[in-house]
Amino acid sequence: xxxxxxxxxxxxxxxxxxxxxxxxxxxxxxxxxxxxxxxxxxxxxxxxxxxxxxxxxxxxxxxxxxxxxxxxxxxxxxxxxxxxxxxxxxxxxxxxxxxxxxxxxxxxxxxxxxxxxxxxxxxxxxxxxxxxxxxxxxxxxxxxxxxxxxxxxxxxxxxxxxxxxxxxxxxxxxxxxxxxxxxxxxxxxxxxxxxxxxxxxxxxxxxxxxxxxxxxxxxxxxxxxxxxxxxxxxxxxxxxxxxxxxxxxxxxxxxxxxxxxxxxxxxxxxxxxxxxxxxxxxxxxxxxxxxxxxxxxxxxxxxxxxxxxxxxxxxxxxxxxxxxxxxxxxxxxxxxxxxxxxxxxxxxxxxxxxxxxxxxxxxxxxxxxxxxxxxxxxxxxxxxxxxxxxxxxxxxxxxxxxxxxxxxxxxxxxxxxxxxxxxxxxxxxxxx
Amino acid sequence: xxxxxxxxxxxxxxxxxxxxxxxxxxxxxxxxxxxxxxxxxxxxxxxxxxxxxxxxxxxxxxxxxxxxxxxxxxxxxxxxxxxxxxxxxxxxxxxxxxxxxxxxxxxxxxxxxxxxxxxxxxxxxxxxxxxxxxxxxxxxxxxxxxxxxxxxxxxxxxxxxxxxxxxxxxxxxxxxxxxxxxxxxxxxxxxxxxxxxxxxxxxxxxxxxxxxxxxxxxxxxxxxxxxxxxxxxxxxxxxxxxxxxxxxxxxxxxxxxxxxxx
Numbered sequence: 225x226x227x228x229x230x231x232x233x234x235x236x237x238x239x240x241x242x243x244x245x246x247x248x249x250x251x252x253x254x255x256x257x258x259x260x261x262x263x264x265x266x267x268x269x270x271x272x273x274x275x276x277x278x279x280x281x282x283x284x285x286x287x288x289x290x291x292x293x294x295x296x297x298x299x300x301x302x303x304x305x306x307x308x309x310x311x312x313x314x315x316x317x318x319x320x321x322x323x324x325x326x327x328x329x330x331x332x333x334x335x336x337x338x339x340x341x342x343x344x345x346x347x348x349x350x351x352x353x354x355x356x357x358x359x360x361x362x363x364x365x366x367x368x369x370x371x372x373x374x375x376x377x378x379x380x381x382x383x384x385x386x387x388x389x390x391x392x393x394x395x396x397x398x399x400x401x402x403x404x405x406x407x408x409x410x411x412x413x414x415x416x417x418x419x420x421x422x423x424x425x426x427x428x429x430x431x432x433x434x435x436x437x438x439x440x441x442x443x444x445x446x447x448x449x450x451x452x453x454x455x456x457x458x459x460x461x462x463x464x465x466x467x468x469x470x471x472x473x474x475x476x477x478x479x480x481x482x483x484x485x486x487x488x489x490x491x492x493x494x495x496x497x498x499x500x501x502x503x504x505x506x507x508x509x510x511x512x513x514x515x516x517x518x519x520x521x522x523x524x525x526x527x528x529x530x531x532x533x534x535x536x537x538x539x540x541x542x543x544x545x546x547x548x549x550x551x552x553x554x555x556x557x558x559x560x561x562x563x564x565x566x567x568x569x570x571x572x573x574x575x576x577x578x579x580x581x582x583x584x585x586x587x588x589x590x591x592x593x594x595x596x597x598x599x600x601x602x603x604x605x606x607x608x609x610x611x612x613x614x615x616x617x618x619x620x621x622x623x624x625x626x627x628x629x630x631x632x633x634x635x636x637x638x639x640x641x642x643x644x645x646x647x648x649x650x651x652x653x654x655x656x
Numbered sequence: 657x658x659x660x661x662x663x664x665x666x667x668x669x670x671x672x673x674x675x676x677x678x679x680x681x682x683x684x685x686x687x688x689x690x691x692x693x694x695x696x697x698x699x700x701x702x703x704x705x706x707x708x709x710x711x712x713x714x715x716x717x718x719x720x721x722x723x724x725x726x727x728x729x730x731x732x733x734x735x736x737x738x739x740x741x742x743x744x745x746x747x748x749x750x751x752x753x754x755x756x757x758x759x760x761x762x763x764x765x766x767x768x769x770x771x772x773x774x775x776x777x778x779x780x781x782x783x784x785x786x787x788x789x790x791x792x793x794x795x796x797x798x799x800x801x802x803x804x805x806x807x808x809x810x811x812x813x814x815x816x817x818x819x820x821x822x823x824x825x826x827x828x829x830x831x832x833x834x835x836x837x838x839x840x841x842x843x844x845x846x847x848x849x850x851x852x853x854x855x856x857x858x859x860x861x862x863x864x865x866x867x868x869x870x871x872x873x874x875x876x877x878x879x880x881x882x883x884x885x886x887x888x889x890x891x892x893x894x895x896x897x898x899x900x901x902x903x904x905x906x907x908x909x910x911x912x913x914x915x916x917x918x
Contacts (some may be wrong), residue, residue, distance in 0.1 A: 227801060229791070229797075229798040229801040230802055230805040230806060231803060232811075232813070232825075233811060233814060236812075237814070241814040242813055242814065243815075243816060243817065243823075244814075244815070244816055245814075245815045245816045271703055273704075276672075276700075276704060277700065277702035278697065278700045279697055279701060279906065279907055280697060280818055280819040280906055280907070281818075281820070281907075282820060283743075287819060289820075290818035290820075291820050292818075292821075293816070293817070293820040294816065296820070296821035297816065297817050297820075297821060297823060300821070300822065300823035300826060301813045301825075303821050303827055304823075304826050304829070305823060306822065306823060306826050306827040307819075307821045307822040307823060307826075307827070308823075308831055309821060310821075389906060397895040403716055410675065413712060419704070425820070450745065452830070453826065453827060453830035453831075454830060454833075458719075474672065475672070476672060480669055480693075481669075481672070481693070481694075481696060481700075482693050482696055483691055483693040483718065484693070484827050484831050484833065484834070485822065488821070488822070492821070520717070526710060552728060560767055563661065588685055
């Protein structure tokens with residue numbers, strides 16, 4: 225009979241306890257906020273050893289902090305990653321991932337269906353530093369393959385893109401990444417580890433905006449970068465930042481130093497040290513308050529979203545609903561396979577009447593908040609073409625599945641009947 | 657650094673310092689389906705504090721090609737060959753789990769070459785359950801999961817990591833998962849079959865330290881104590897950790913090693 229193997233804690237348990245012991249100094253059960261910039265060294269030898277990575281521990285809160293580490297370790301547990309680095313924002317996490325892997329001359333192949341901020345970084349800003357990106361339609365695997373060049377160092381996409389709510393076929397893109405010995409980075413902000421784990425699907429690195437569902441309360445800006453430890457940087461031969469001596473840290477060869485955590489070492493010892501986009505301890509504490517209830521909240525987000533999708537799909541004011549729950553969504557089957565518990569509390573839809581109807585709709589809503597965020601306990605609405613994605617030209621908007629009439633909703637934790645009542649009134653108002 | 661032992665290339669991490677055979681040498685020996693990087697903290701510290709260190713990748717492990725050896729005795733002969741290859745007449749040996757048996761057997765066979773012996777997470781005999789052996793042979797993913805999970809204190813994920821931002825259990829999973837097919841089973845089999853010669857153990861003249869994990873699920877603390885009691889003059893230290901003391905209690909293990917190695 226097949227052996228099922230040893231038992232390990234379930235995700236619900238990890239979300240509450242992962243990476244934390246009761247505080248050894250005080251016995252505090254809750255995660256203490258270590259609001260300190262630095263840490264007293266017991267002696268000069270320990271100080272030197274900490275600086276030279278001969279012993280683990282905290283030196284300076286730009287590099288690590290006990291409160292922030294609880295969040296990092298909890299995320300590493302939830303994603304089954306070898307480690308995680310918390311950052312000042314989701315954008316900082318994406319930046320940290322990229323600059324750890326490549327410098328001038330590096331190339332990225334990315335899904336065209338990205339958060340507008342990520343698109344800005346890749347399309348407008350990184351080329352100034354010699355890193356170029358080719359954008360490809362998320363579903364077109366041939367386009368992904370054709371775009372890969374000898375200097376390509378990263379494939380990047382969102383587990384579920386917004387606002388078009390397309391599902392990245394992580395196993396298929398991962399197969400391409402393996403074939404070319406390139407890392408695959410997945411932004412899993414929309415799905416969270418409660419709905420699916422990209423490492424299990426073949427990703428090598430994960431970023432999250434912790435501002436969104438991980439926190440759930442919309443009171444902080446934060447991000448996190450998680451390393452799956454699955455990429456063989458040495459066998460790839462494409463990542464000298466990880467496999468050759470680094471003069472910036474006493475000639476350390478990170479892949480020799482740690483077979484599985486070379487990426488984490490370089491990202492922390494160079495990226496956090498020099499770029500400095502670390503997470504504040506208070507932020508980590510606030511993210512952790514939300515993270516404890518992530519599995520419960522995602523269930524409710526998904527259940528509410530299903531009600532809203534069903535409702536919108538039969539309204540006469542709605543041209544079309546974009547959500548993988550819809551049978552005619554091109555990723556309907558893929559979503560069911562990769563995310564059987566549901567894949568997105570984000571949805572978008574086309575309103576009849578275009579931009580003008582969209583304006584009336586948004587202004588008639590009373591429960592949904594009109595703002596630039598997703599993943600809040602409160603339901604949110606935005607008009608992407610004039611806000612989150614306004615820097616995109618018409619072609620890029622089209623590639624991202626956005627038109628003037630596209631409305632994006634982030635479904636919160638309110639009672640679904642109240643959400644539907646609010647939407648009903650706003651739909652009627654949009655057509656007047 | 658690379659070297660040739662028994663006709664095959666082999667790799668050893670030198671702790672971030674160039675290898676220097678004129679310094680007192682410490683050789684670190686990892687367990688089944690692991691590699692040199694399990695000694696990351698201890699080897700790097702000692703390499704910067706007056707020692708030259710070799711954290712080996714055993715044959716068939718990590719960056720050392722070739723086949724894993726079938727017995728602890730064969731590994732012991734390979735250790736002697738490795739010392740020859742790098743020009744070390746003598747070295748202190750620090751071994752973990754399967755590596756502790758290799759270190760012990762090397763000392764029993766090549767006593768004068770071993771200056772000190774530190775055995776971490778050890779037991780002899782080191783019985784491996786039939787379920788674990790058969791999983792390693794027939795269902796490698798299950799066997800590797802047992803290696804990683806039982807290799808740490810129970811529910812290691814529900815505790816702060818001594819290495820900020822790291823999941824020790826996931827890191828162990830990934831390192832074990834990199835081992836080549838058959839390597840875990842061969843290692844467990846070698847551990848299970850090994851019997852130290854009791855008379856030779858009782859006559860061992862090498863200064864020895866046994867370090868046992870108070871929450872070790874692989875080699876129970878009492879077995880480590882029994883081995884320490886059987887070695888004349890052996891020191892015995894316990895740490896609040898599971899089997900993977902190098903990462904679960906890196907600072908405490910270093911204190912124990914420094915106190916012993918001098």
